[in-house]
Amino acid sequence: MEVKVVNKSSFDLPEYATVHSAGLDLRANTTDNLVLAPLDRVIIPTGLFIEIPVGFEAQIRPRSGMAIKHGITVINSPGTIDADYRGEIKVGLVNISNEAYTIKPGERIAQMVFSKHETVSWLEVELLSETDRGEGGFGHTGKK
Numbered sequence: 001m002e003v004k005v006v007n008k009s010s011f012d013l014p015e016y017a018t019v020h021s022a023g024l025d026l027r028a029n030t031t032d033n034l035v036l037a038p039l040d041r042v043i044i045p046t047g048l049f050i051e052i053p054v055g056f057e058a059q060i061r062p063r064s065g066m067a068i069k070h071g072i073t074v075i076n077s078p079g080t081i082d083a084d085y086r087g088e089i090k091v092g093l094v095n096i097s098n099e100a101y102t103i104k105p106g107e108r109i110a111q112m113v114f115s116k117h118e119t120v121s122w123l124e125v126e127l128l129s130e131t132d133r134g135e136g137g138f139g140h141t142g143k144k
């Protein structure tokens with residue numbers, strides 16, 4: 001699928017790290033090192049603007065290596081980029097470790113996955129169909 005993109009960043013367009021990767025790695029479009037102290041939250045610009053085809057969204061997800069090694073994760077994961085959004089794609093990060101982490105200019109900070117979604121119309125009713133599960137949830141199964 002082709003997606004229109006305006007690249008105002010200092011870096012090349014995001015790439016798939018391997019041929020069948022689902023996520024395109026997003027780089028921090030920053031000019032200076034940015035120190036993220038424990039529990040700090042930041043919004044990192046990417047310099048990218050996209051036009052997502054209707055019926056699709058883009059999700060901003062953490063990179064697992066950064067999350068597991070350094071506690072740097074996407075605070076609103078998965079971030080949602082709507083098809084009608086024309087602003088800059090930004091990445092909200094949080095440091096949930098107890099050590100500071102320095103984000104370097106151009107560092108790959110998150111990944112973006114394009115995904116189909118449905119748009120529903122409500123059919124309002126009085127009763128829903130019966131099922132074995134019924135209203136049980138939140139750890140309901142497997143109990144004796």
Ligand SMILES: O=c1ccn([C@H]2C[C@H](O)[C@@H](COP(=O)(O)OP(=O)(O)OP(=O)(O)O)O2)c(=O)[nH]1
Pocket residue numbers: 060076079080081082083085088089090091092
């Ligand atoms: O990680 C993200 C999440 C969102 N956005 C942009 C694109 C998205 O289409 C818009 C709105 O996002 P969302 O609906 O998640 O935020 P909101 O707090 O509900 O804001 P709004 O009232 O603008 O919908 O912000 C980003 O750039 N990065």
Ligand SMILES: [Mg+2]
Pocket residue numbers: none
């Ligand atoms: Mg919203």
